[in-house]
Amino acid sequence: MYREIRQCRRVRETTVVLILVIIASALICPASATQPAYSAFPWGDEPLAGDAKAPVPVEVWQIPPLVVVLVLASIILPACLTPLEILTCCGGALTLNFRRIRKKSALDNVCRKEIHRYIIANPGAGFSEIERGVPVNRGTLEYHLAVLHRERLVVAIYRNNRAFYFENAGRFSDEEMDGMARMKNERAQSICRFLSSSPDVSQKEIARWMGVTVSTISWHLQRLLKAQLVTSGREGRMVRYRLTPFAAEILERITLSRGEEEHMVTGGRERITIKQANTVDAPGG
Template identity: 30%
Template sequence: MGVKNLAGNTRTLAFLVLAFVLVLPVMAIETGGYEVRPAYSLSPDDTSRDFIPASSTSPFAGEPEPQPIAYSDLPLAVLLVLAIAGTCTLQAYLLRLFVPGNLPLISGLVKLHRKELLVNASRNLIYRTIRENPGINPSEIERMTNLTNKNVAYHLNKLLDYHLIVDVKSANGKGYFRNSSTDSSSERMLRLHSKNPTERMIIAILSSNPGISRKEIGSIAGISGPSVSWHISRLEKDNIVEKIREGTIVHHYIKEGFKGLSETLTGIQQTGSVYEESLRSSLNPVE
C-alpha cells in the first residue's frame, strides 16, 4: 500500500515539475518582459520636491525611448524572488507530501497516516455509522450524525482514499460499506435493494417461491402490476432477478449468484415465510 502511494505521489510530483518547466517560458512570452519608463508625472503632488517636471530643459528629454527588458536582463535577486513566488504551490505540495503531521507555520497542510485517520472525531463517527449501517447513503449519514453535507462528503472521500470504506452504486443509488473481505459484492448489492421495503418484500417472495408470476407477486405484496414491474426492472438491472418467459407467462427467479444470500440478511428469511403462507392462501383459496 505504501509503495503504491509513493509511486503515485512521485508521478504527480514529476508531472508538476514538468508543467512548471513548460509553463515558465510561456509566462515570459505572454508578459513580454518588463518595461522601464521615466518617473515623470507619477505623482501630481510635490513634483518639484520628488520628481523633475517633464519639460524641454529636462536632463532626460533627449534620452531614447524606453525599451523592454527580458528576464535574462533582470538582476539575480529579482529572478530569485520571481522563482520563489512562482513555485510556492509546488513547495507547499512537497511539504505536505514528505513532512508527516501538522505544519503549524503553513495553515491547512497535513499529511495523514492511515493509523491516524480515525483520530478525527467526525470521521470516526462517520466510519462507525457506516460499519453499523451497511449500505447507508450520504443523506442518511448526515441525518444520523448531524453533520453538514460538505463535512460528510469531505470525510467520505478521505475514508475512500485510504480504503477504509467502499462505495457501491445500484439502481437505487449509492451506498457505503466498511471495506471488509467478509462481504461479497453480491451481498452488498442485495443489502442496498433490501433497504427498500417493497423490493425487500419482492426478494423475500422470490426467494421462497422461485418462478412466481408478476400477478402472483402483486397479489401477495398488495401492490399493483405496474409497481411490481417497476421494482422488478430495478432488481433485474443489478442482476439480482431474471425473467424467463414460458408461453404467455413470465416467471421470475433470483439469479444464481444471489441464491441463499437473501436469507443471510436480517428479516428476509422470516419475512419470506410469512409471504409464503400468504402465497399458499392466494393460490389455494377456500372454496
C-alpha cells in the first residue's frame, strides 16, 4: 500500500514538473513571425492621378477611450511580462521544495505520532509535561504540536496563558476539559488530593495541612467549585468541602500518568531515538 502511495506521489510530482516546464518555456521563449515579401500594383493600367494627401493631425481628446487603453496596454504589458515570468518560475520552484502535510499523513512521522499518543494517554497535558514525557527538544515539539493542531488532531484550551492539549475526538465536553486543565495546577491538585483522602474538611484545615494562608486556599477553592471539581456544604457555621466523582477520576488519571512517566524514565528511554525518527519529517524538510 505504501509503495502504491509513493508511486502516485511520484506521478503527481512528475506531472507538475512537466506542466511548469511547458508554461515556463512558453513564457520565456519569444514569439517570432516571418513577414512575407509583397509588391503594390495599380488597379488599372493608368497611373495614379492627383496629389498625395498628408495625414491629418488629431488631438488627444478626439481619440476614442478604447483606442487609448489598447495603446497604453500594448506599451505597458510587454514590460510587465518579464517579472511575471520570474514570479511564475519561482512559485513553481517553491511548490516543489515544500511538502504540505495532510491529515491522513500527519501521523506518519514517528515523533509526531508519539506526541499524539502521549496527549491521548494524558488528556489536558501542558507543553512542559509533554516535553518531559516525550524526549524531544523544545523547537521540535512546538512544530509538531502546531501540525497536530492545524490538522485538527488535537485541540488546545488556554488557562492563565498556558495551553492544555486534548485529543480532538469528542471524548470530553468543554466543562470536562476545563476541569482537567485546572487540575493541572500543582496547588489545586494538592487540595484535591487532600480532599480525596480527607473529605468534608474546612478551609482552615486545608490551609494548615498545606502550610499556606486561608485566603490562598479560598482563591483556589472558588475556581475548583466553578469547575465542578469540588462541592461545598454548610455544617453550622463551618463550610466543608468534598471532591466530586469526576474530580476523583481525573486525579486517578493524573496519578496513573505519573506512574507511567516514571516507568519510562527508569526504563532508560534514550532521547536520541526520537531525534533520529524526527529526521524523517523535520520542519525545513
